[in-house]
Amino acid sequence: MVEERLNTFVVIGLGVFGQYVVKFLSEFKNVNIIGIDKDENKVEDVKEYLKIPVVCDASDMKQLTEAGIDAKGIDVAIVAIGESVESSIYVTLLLKELGIKKIVARALNNQHAKILGKIGVDKIVYPEAISAEQLVKSLLSPQIIDEFNLSEDHSIAEVVSPKEFYNKSLQSLAVRTKYRVTVLGIKRKMPEISDTGETDLKEEIILLPSPEEKISEGDILIVAGRNVDIERLRRV
Amino acid sequence: MKKEESLKNNQGDILEPGKFYLINNRYDEALKFFLDMQKKMPNNAEVYYHLGLIYEAKNEVSKAKEMFLKAIELSAEHKLAKKHLDKILGINGNEKIK
Secondary structure, X not given: OOOOOOEEEEEEOXXXXXXXXXXXXXXXXXEEEEEEEOOHHHHHHOHHHOOEEEEOOOOOHHHHHHOOOOOOOOOEEEEOOOOOHHHHHHHHHHHHHOOOOEEEEXXXXXXXXXXXXXXXXXXXXXXXXXXXXXXXXXXHOOOEEEEEEOOOOEEEEEEEOOHHHEOOEHHHHOHHHHHOEEEEEEEEEEEEEOOOOOEEEEEEEEEOOOOOOEEOOOOEEEEEEEHHHHHHHXXX | OOHHHHHHHHHHHHHHHHHHHHHOOOHHHHHHHHHHXXXXXXXXXXXXXXHHHXXXXXXXXXXXXXXXXXXXXXXXXXXXHHHHHHHHHOOOOOOOOO
16 A cells, blocks of 8 residues: 655745635645744644644744745645745745755745745735735635636636526536536535434535536535636626 | 524524425525515624535525624624535535536
């Protein structure tokens, strides 16, 4: 039997963004998380999700190495520092010097992003920009629930099934020919009575549904296609 | 049987037809039933919880949120209403329904 390899992530800077990164990472199996911050309270806030909680100054090489941060032990380093551009750049430089295989850094502004790019960071993220984009999309396109960009023009998106689709099969709707999107899955909420007699909703995902699958009220379609076509489906 | 327990069971029986509609995916009939119950029992957390479930099942998320909040307001320990509200609000990293 092949044993699944553990991936070790270090998250440096445990402010709001860093804490969310830790929480999301902890939902995955085979992930070890080391969390570092100077502020003991911030480390304490997410301690339950961390394999190794560390209170130290990550801009000090000695303290970093003492915390076990080196090329051998870390697969991905995430620099989530949000208070100081200088600290973020300095910590990123130290991680590069330590030979960390993959570094993801949070940019606070365009200038910061440019410098991070020059240092050779593998991925730069703008959490504020992502949040703003998601907020605007959710306000302007309430029918699109979640979206994953495949390229500039193509996405996988969740779209609330239009009323016109209810009780009709995918085949009869001819979604692919009419709307030029592929239905990859259907999220369906199934009302149920629990063992304790309480009413609840169970969410089922039908992956790669058959052409005969009928759409029910409340279904969410997971579709792949060009953004313009997804948008067109949304407006049905 | 204690008086409160009897009352609770009795309320459960009263709501049974609405639950039947909901379980059988007859959302519009379930909604009509529970909206009627809301007028008759405006302080019953279970009525609001079920209205929340129906709206959630229909993807009418704002209304679902409103109903779950009301259920929690009436019964602070309503775990299922809290669970569904958390899901809608995207707590626990699942901010998918907006």
